[in-house]
Amino acid sequence: MLLKLFLAFTIIPVVEIYLLIKIGSVFGALTSIVLVVLTGFLGAYLARIQGLQTLFRIQESLREGRMPSGELLDALLIGIAGLVLLTPGFLTDAVGFILLVPTTRNVIKYWLFSKIQAKYMSTRPEDTIIEQ
Numbered sequence: 151m152l153l154k155l156f157l158a159f160t161i162i163p164v165v166e167i168y169l170l171i172k173i174g175s176v177f178g179a180l181t182s183i184v185l186v187v188l189t190g191f192l193g194a195y196l197a198r199i200q201g202l203q204t205l206f207r208i209q210e211s212l213r214e215g216r217m218p219s220g221e222l223l224d225a226l227l228i229g230i231a232g233l234v235l236l237t238p239g240f241l242t243d244a245v246g247f248i249l250l251v252p253t254t255r256n257v258i259k260y261w262l263f264s265k266i267q268a269k270y271m272s273t274r275p276e277d278t279i280i281e282q
Contacts, residue, residue: 166239173240189243193235196250201228223259231255 174182204225211218227249235246248254 162241163239166241169240186238186240186243189247190236190238193243193246193250194232197228197232197235197246200250201225201232204228219263220259223262224255227255227259227262 170182170186173185177185204221208218208221208225211221231246231249233246234242234249249258
């Protein structure tokens with residue numbers, strides 16, 4: 151795990167610097183900086199709106215007596231999207247916007263839910279549905 155974190159914190163910034171240099175050489179340094187700042191503001195705004203909507207859905211689920219598991223995973227993914235969108239760079243912005251699009255977020259949410267379910271939830275006899 152430590153190796154993965156080390157690689158993530160070294161490879162991602164190197165890729166971001168490479169992309170900033172390449173895009174800056176094509177569009178100009180000032181344009182690249184403005185794009186990074188604008189995507190940061192836009193991403194933070196979108197994450198805030200979607201985060202509040204998700205919070206309201208969580209509250210509604212709790213009022214109805216349902217466990218808001220899907221909404222909690224949405225909130226986690228929106229929070230991660232907000233964090234990576236505030237990180238300067240084009241790669242992190244792309245990942246952040248992918249997490250903010252509901253369609254792609256749902257795919258990632260179901261994948262994440264299946265991983266969590268496989269790791270932490272055991273199959274007990276009372277959990278299985280027996281057809282008669």
